[in-house]
Amino acid sequence: EDQVTQSPEALRLQEGESSSLNCSYTVSGLRGLFWYRQDPGKGPEFLFTLYSAGEEKEKERLKATLTKKESFLHITAPKPEDSATYLCAAPSGNTPLVFGKGTRLSVIA
Amino acid sequence: DVKVTQSSRYLVKRTGEKVFLECVQDMDHENMFWYRQDPGLGLRLIYFSYDVKMKEKGDIPEGYSVSREKKERFSLILESASTNQTSMYLCASSLQGRSYEQYFGPGTRLTVT
Numbered sequence: 001e002d003q004v005t006q007s008p009e010a011l012r013l014q015e016g017e018s019s020s021l022n023c024s025y026t027v028s029g030l031r032g033l034f035w036y037r038q039d040p041g042k043g044p045e046f047l048f049t050l051y052s053a054g055e056e057k058e059k060e061r062l063k064a065t066l067t068k069k070e071s072f073l074h075i076t077a078p079k080p081e082d083s084a085t086y087l088c089a090a091p092s093g094n095t096p097l098v099f100g101k102g103t104r105l106s107v108i109a
Numbered sequence: 110d111v112k113v114t115q116s117s118r119y120l121v122k123r124t125g126e127k128v129f130l131e132c133v134q135d136m137d138h139e140n141m142f143w144y145r146q147d148p149g150l151g152l153r154l155i156y157f158s159y160d161v162k163m164k165e166k167g168d169i170p171e172g173y174s175v176s177r178e179k180k181e182r183f184s185l186i187l188e189s190a191s192t193n194q195t196s197m198y199l200c201a202s203s204l205q206g207r208s209y210e211q212y213f214g215p216g217t218r219l220t221v222t
């Protein structure tokens with residue numbers, strides 16, 4: 001069964017303390033890996049698309065990378081406004097997107 | 110600006126009631142999706158539609174049906190609501206050929222008592 005697994009479940013950082021979130025997948029014939037951000041009380045918001053191993057995408061303090069088995073979302077010098085739940089997702093069979101359970105990031109000033 | 114709206118932010122219904130959740134998008138998107146989101150289970154796809162009057166089952170369609178009579182509107186129907194359908198329901202839309210880049214509405218928190 002195709003799976004998308006995220007770790008850690010929750011992460012608490014001090015402002016400026018860089019770290020990485022992990023998304024591992026066991027999807028046969030990967031057709032892309034996608035990152036979303038979800039703020040409390042809102043729907044997820046699309047961040048990045050990654051299609052091939054070695055690919056990187058950046059947006060402000062966020063950088064997403066992809067290997068053959070996992071993706072990382074690197075957060076450099078985070079600010080409190082980066083606090084959110086970060087979701088990764090991948091297509092699986094006829095399902096357009098299967099989401100991981102997310103990493104809840106808290107950045108403390 | 111891209112916008113997906115859902116008819117209610119909060120809804121309380123009784124067991125056995127028929128429940129309609131409405132979703133409207135103003136982006137002329139071909140694809141629309143319904144998810145539910147539960148703590149510890151994440152986002153799970155209920156139904157999706159690639160065109161008017163078309164529907165496809167997602168991963169958890171049991172107990173739900175959908176209707177898409179117009180391109181901009183996608184309705185989720187709970188034929189006979191049960192307490193295990195208490196959840197946050199999220200609607201999303203995307204362009205044809207870009208089903209992975211989805212735009213989500215704010216969600217409807219449904220409580221079935």
